[in-house]
Structure formats: C-alpha cells, structure tokens
Amino acid sequence: MIDRRRLLRYGRDQLSAWLPALLMVLFALGTWWLVRSAPRIVDAAGDARVSPEPDYFMRDFSVRTFEPDGRLKSELTGAHGRHFPADDTLEVTQPRLRSYDTQGHPTVATARRGVSNADASEIKLYGDALVVRDPVAKAGGEVIPRLEFRGEFLHAFVDEERVSSDQPVELRRGSDVFTGDVFDYSDKSGVANLQGRVRGTLLPQGKTPGQDPS
Known part of the structure; x- marks a missing residue:
C-alpha cells in the first residue's frame, strides 16, 4: 500500500x-x-501580376516632354492611344512625333501606327513610316540638306538622334537617293550605314530625281 x-x-x-x-x-x-x-496575404509589391491589357485610352491626344531647363524636348500626337502597363508603352494610331535636338532643330516622324516608350524618347513606326529633318544651317554658312527616311518600319531614338531599321529603307539627302535592306543613321556623326542590296543615285545640285542630269 x-x-x-x-x-x-x-x-x-x-x-x-x-x-x-x-x-x-x-x-x-x-x-x-x-x-x-x-490564408496568405498577397504582397502587392512582389506577387502582383501586371495585366497585359491596356489600362487607359486616349483620343486626339498630345503628350509633351520637356528638358530639365524647361525647353520642349518632344511632342507626340495621335488619333488614338492605348497604354499598356506591362511594359509601360503607348500604342498610337496615326502618330506624329516632333522632336528637337540640342540646337533646337526639329525632326518629324509619322506612320500609320507607332509604339512609344514612356517618355517618347524611343518610338517604333509601322506602315508608311517617314522621318524628316529639314535643312540645317551650320556655323560658317554650311547648310546640311533636307533628310528623309522612308520605309514600312523605322525605329527612331530621340535622345541618341538616331534612326534605324532591319527592313528596306529609302534615304533621301537633298536630291540624292539611296536604298538598302538594313539601315542605321546617326545625326550626331552624320553617317548613314546601309547594308544588303544597296543602291544610290547622286544628282548635281539643283537637279531633282527624274530629271536628266546632263
């Protein structure tokens, strides 16, 4: 016990x-x-998924960007615009981009359709793409002739003052005409690089394409 x-x-x-x-x-x-x-709480910063669909639309719009000193850098207008948040791009119908270099000389780019990045410093032009820079007078009286770039696709880089394409392009410099399958032009260097089936027509000053050079 x-x-x-x-x-x-x-x-x-x-x-x-x-x-x-x-x-x-x-x-x-x-x-x-x-x-x-x-249940797990979704981290809005890490687990959120950005929709591939556009998040807003615009019609007959104009978007301007400015330099830090207030100088107008570029103006993008279009008939219709759709913003895609996934890559922060703007798809534009009938785009018209007017940009200015450091000396204030304008360049105008147009097409049937365009895709621009957020600050319009880079735009891809599709269908009847055209980039034009009017004649520029340099110091000392030298005049650089009017430049035109034409093609079904052009890629314009505003900050770099450059235009390129991996598709056939026609380049007009004054009365001279050049064509090529691959193209890159830098306005800072003034050099155009044409590759593939390259052809050129050089005319005397005062002549226009189609005239008899004799």
Whole structure:
C-alpha cells in the first residue's frame, strides 16, 4: 500500500515538473498549425501580376516632354492611344512625333501606327513610316540638306538622334537617293550605314530625281 502511495506521489511530482514543457510544446504545435492553415496575404509589391491589357485610352491626344531647363524636348500626337502597363508603352494610331535636338532643330516622324516608350524618347513606326529633318544651317554658312527616311518600319531614338531599321529603307539627302535592306543613321556623326542590296543615285545640285542630269 505504501509503495502504491509513493508511486502516485512520484507520478504527480513528475507530471508537475513536465507539465509546463508539455504545454509549451502543445502551444508551439497549435501556432504552427494556425500559420499553415491561415490564408496568405498577397504582397502587392512582389506577387502582383501586371495585366497585359491596356489600362487607359486616349483620343486626339498630345503628350509633351520637356528638358530639365524647361525647353520642349518632344511632342507626340495621335488619333488614338492605348497604354499598356506591362511594359509601360503607348500604342498610337496615326502618330506624329516632333522632336528637337540640342540646337533646337526639329525632326518629324509619322506612320500609320507607332509604339512609344514612356517618355517618347524611343518610338517604333509601322506602315508608311517617314522621318524628316529639314535643312540645317551650320556655323560658317554650311547648310546640311533636307533628310528623309522612308520605309514600312523605322525605329527612331530621340535622345541618341538616331534612326534605324532591319527592313528596306529609302534615304533621301537633298536630291540624292539611296536604298538598302538594313539601315542605321546617326545625326550626331552624320553617317548613314546601309547594308544588303544597296543602291544610290547622286544628282548635281539643283537637279531633282527624274530629271536628266546632263
């Protein structure tokens, strides 16, 4: 009988000693289960998915960008515009981009359709694409003739003052006409790089294409 009482007392002592630890284990398991079972909160910065659909539309619009000193840098107009948040681009119907170089000389780009980046510093022109820069008078009286670039696709880089294409292009410099399959022109260097089937027609000053050069 004494041994039984001692055994019961020993069991109560052991239970009292281990009870806090057992309660902590049960509490930890319960917390783990609640964390696993609770719905996850979506992190708006990391898990949000940007829709590939346009998020706003414009009609008969004009978007202007300015230099830090307030000088007008470019103006993009169009009949219709759709903004795509996925890549922050603007798709434009009948775009007309008028940009200015560091000396204020304008260049005008038009097409049936265009895709511009956020600040209109880069635009891809599709269908009857045309980029025109009027004659420019340099210091000393030198005049750089009118430049025209024509093709079904032109890629204009406003900040770099550059036009390129991986499709056939016609380049007109004054009365001279050049064509090529691949094209790149830098206004800063004044160099045009034509590749593929390249052809050129050079006319004396005062003549226009179609006239007899004799």
